[in-house]
Amino acid sequence: MDLSGPVNANKTVLYRLGVAARTSESFLDFYDQQRYNVAPSLTWQINDRAKLTLAAEYYEAKGPIDLGIPAQGTVLPNPNGKIPRNRVVGEPGIEDFNSRAYRVGYDFGYRFSDNWQLRSAFRTSFLRQDRDFITGNLAADQRTFARFYNTASFNDDVYNFDTYAVGKFATGSIRHQVVTGFNLSREDTFVTNSGSAIASLDLFNPQYGSQPARPTARLLDYRIRNDALGLYIQDQITLLDNLKVLLGGRFDIANNDYQRLDIVLGGFQQNEAFSPRVGIVYQPIPAVSLYASYSRSFLQAGFISRAQAEPERGTQYKVGVKADLNNRLAATLAFYDLTRTNLPTQDPNNPLLSILIGEQRSRGIEFDVTGEILPGWNMITGYAYTDAEITKDNTLTVGNQLNNVPKNAFNLWTTYEIQRGNYKGLGVGLGFYFAGDRQGDLANTFQLPSYSNRQSR
Template sequence: MNPKLLPKIFFVVSSISFWGAMSATAQEIPKQEVQSKSVASVVHNSKLIREIRQLSQIEHPKTNAQMLVQSPAPSSEIVQVIGVKATPTDKGVEVILQTSKSAQLQITNRSTGNNFIADIPNSQLRLPNGDAFTFRSEKPLAEITEITVTNLDANTIRVTVTGNTALPTVELFDDDTGLVFGVVSAATAAQPPNKPASETPPQTPPSAQSDQPIELVVTGEQDGYSVPNANVGTRTDTPLRDIPQSIQVVPQQVIEDQQATRLTEVLKNVPGVVTGGRSPRDPFNTINIRGFSALSQTLLNGVQDRSIGFVGFGSNIERVEVLKGPASVLFGQGGLSGQVNLVTKQPLRDPFYSVEASAGNYNAYNSAIDLSGPLNDSKTVLYRLNASAGTTESFIDFYNQQEYLIAPTISWQISDRTKLTLEASYSLTQGPYDFGIPAVGSILPNPNGTIPRNRSLSEPDLNNAANGAFRIGYNFEHRFSENWQARSVFQTSLYHLRRNILAPLGLEDDLRTIDRGIENFKDDENTYNLDNYVVAKLATGGIKHELVAGFNLSRTDTTTSDVFSDTTTLDLFNPVYGNVTENFLPDFNYESRQQQLGFYLQDQIALADNLKVLLGGRFDIVNAQFRDLLNQTSDFKQAEAFSPRVGIVYQPIQPLSFYASYSRSFDLGASAFGTGLPEPERGTQYEIGVKADLTNRLAATLAFYDLTRTNLPTSDPNDPRLTILVGEQRSRGIEFDISGEILPGWNIIGGYAYTDAIITEDNNLPVGNQLTNVPKHALNLWTTYEIQSGSLKGLGFGLGAFYYGDRQADINNTVELPSYIRTDAAIYYKRDNYRAAINIRNLFDTDYFVSAQNLNRIIPGDPLTIQGTITWQF
């Protein structure tokens, strides 16, 4: 069978499955009118996503001592709870249940032993976006094993709070934001003098002492674009406003609303990040962060994985986190301009199944499945399986690409304190390269005319590449106590690239004929990464510390070979394909091994509730071995580097943070081999900024930075055959980003970046030249609105504008890419378990150039593209 047909077959089968299942279940899904009110945040796999008001800040019309009793919901109407939200408070933890409509719910206490149990009849839990039909928070407090909210049966929700040794203290409140379960820490509960918390009699409300019914009103809605916590900046689940460095998260909801299928499409939502020197249609996700290349500066679940920049973004990705600026203090070499962390979807405790199919112009077909649930009755062993297949053509001649992904994950909750997760994936992209067209005849005038934007400079049958990666690893976590935990992570990435391509080289003097060459290229890159660290919460007097200490050991083995041949030229204005000659000669063949051992220590210090300091440092020993198999030569380099980070955060009020930081990084890759000095490239950044939670669902960051790269290779003025490391480049800029919900149903993610990236020292290039593919001004804005009530409830609209200013196409600054604005739009409809959407990219069919690899490879952007998508969750 032709492998190109597989995605289309997958698409057809998925579509039939979708419509068949919809027909079978259409009568089973209750229809409801929705009256939503804004509330705070969701917990996904015990990770807090947004803070809500504390119990002390809520004006409670009734307390647990005098519960509000109302008429229960009619037994014939099932009320759907569409969200469960939780956050720590000064008394413990708040949990809010949210429904799709205002409703009166009856709550019956079933507490027994160490379990506070509340049953809510005439209700059903239906969490959106892959959260299946359960909520679970592990170890939210020292004395609480877990909090779960799940469906007891078809029309009853059960809320369970499990204590370690005693019945938990739970307070119930009726508030405008919803039904509030206040789980009170034993440390704050009333106790006899000098008596430990564990010996304190349970302080439970009347509702927790009998089967007395309690009826409360519940309202609310789900989270969307705002994610206030991220792990990438500190290796701890720290609110972004407490981290003295710019971090932005693109959550799952944004990825879904935009139907982004490539990493570069996701990152257009992050100011300061732009497409690098390759086509966005190629598998390589070339990006620049703050003016500098970040192709290999990628992480997978917080672990360095260079191959993610080549292939790996797919339907198994939950969200994308971007840490801007040097990051060697946590991740070792690299990260001069920032790190991009891909967070994968994790197993769920209750069965969850999703089928998605999409189709678009240029014969684009994609299908994906997402399956999850328990593998045993006790739900201690869970699985998740993501798989997808896609095929697409393009406006470019002879272009056809296929993409495949399969990603299984298994988690084992060995005990209430120990968890092991095994994760694997295989990604494969097959198809041609997009070489663009020369600047002369596209941006610059050509006496022969204008080169068609769809012109292929290759050959129909000599432009093929297979780009794949197999990844496997484990994540072992053990919590010794509430304040001490250890983590061990191991990840292997086996990357391979095979390409047989005919590529353009340079224009001849007639400005219509281009020279070309053929190459057969092979590259294998195997990376092994082991990271072990502990997290400890301590106190010295009134000063609180959160320590992270660990070591990292990694190795990358690379084998690369290439044979090359000049071949026939091509007339750009009257091309004749198929007349190709070959005379291959070996170009290069080498092996290399790079090893890294790093030790790191970080301390997040809370000097006061509104004054926090971050101190961190890492010491690395890196060596690189190189063998030239053609010339029978070898080389060895070793370097040591210390990478510090210092930051301070001051919060005059809790929602507002002023911060300043200093950080450094290193990278041996640029100076590992050849005649240069064995000193690594260094990056140094100073940053100040302000972060603000404008509301409890809308946050913004404003950052100013000065980033310098030093020890860059340049020619020795005394001997041009030699290289010395005195080159220097600098980037200064301003970045602003905002994301979250403005009003109920109205979401936004946007930003602005001013980037001035120039050469400041070099013996070959003019000082002051702008770096390539870096616009001084860039603006991104995407907003959606979803109707919240009435007969059109669930109907949503999206609109976005992405502006990029003039950029240099070459480092000599001889050609400039013109500025452009691209407009995207979307319309979608969500109802119960299904979602249908139409996404339009480049709505006004604007002609633009997205990037440049060199003066003979200027990459045009995609024209008007339309994609329709149907998703069903069950």
């Protein structure tokens, strides 16, 4: 349900209220999930120069946790046969996931003139999660699943304040559009996890109903505080009507205070980084745009279970062309090269922990066509080829493909809306997505098959 409208007679105060509730089952046994969402907002047009929006949101999700079934017996051979795809390795009634999120913030804009304006926004969110789930490993007989019960809590508080100015001016015949401002953020993360043994499960003849012992092993107990200050400036320069250049940069100061309480480990570190950004767009003819860009990125370590983890850094190169095929259809073709370092990924020996796998590089081609084929008939379609591999690592093989990244992906979404008559405005839509084969783990020991997904509305 989505309601909106004016609050007062002169329509300077507007409200909007979104409410949603969803329950979903699955092909998995014992699966039932509920989600609830309430999102109110209020906008006040103070005068012709200033506008203020207040927004809040509450989100809740309840349901079981499923971490999947072993590869042996699904995508790899198993001497005992195939594991049914609906099999659950946990315990019904014991595994549970309860997530609650609270968000509130404001967005304020003030226009000094036709060429200059100021924007200021603040948002805070509080995430509370309680998790009861079962992990385990497949035994040598490839049918017995040795299990371990985990109970955990995850609390995450995020505060983000962003203020920037946007201005337009000219230096002779050269036009500028400048964006400059600062971003201040804080994130507090609290994680506790304990566990105990629970009876093993025969994956081919499961007998449910086991109860875990009282949790005695404290697996994790840590606190992380991340503070960051970012200063940025960007100038979009119009040199000629058909030639534009983008120059920008961001300087970040970020610190990480980590305390691992269960094993008395911790540390504090601070990092500074400058991230440049350069782009150019050239139009040889009005219908064709050639573009290229270079950018660096910096991301302080957040939810990661190792002290003093290095921040993630990235470098991207991109070139492409956008063409208006006619006044209704446009096509884009792009080539990119993205390298990321110090990336956290799930520890294969413990899904609650993270490890740094070194350096990854993704190269690929993206092609898409969007627009209106006929009056009322719209289409979005695209193809992506991605070559994502490990380029540096101390334990994994260099050249291995990244897991769960298909080399080939294709999507198509089309809608039609009746243009006239009593049913004008009524529409239908149909979508299709295809993902090719992809690696199941970073060691590239097995592949996951391709799949497709169809949607309609």
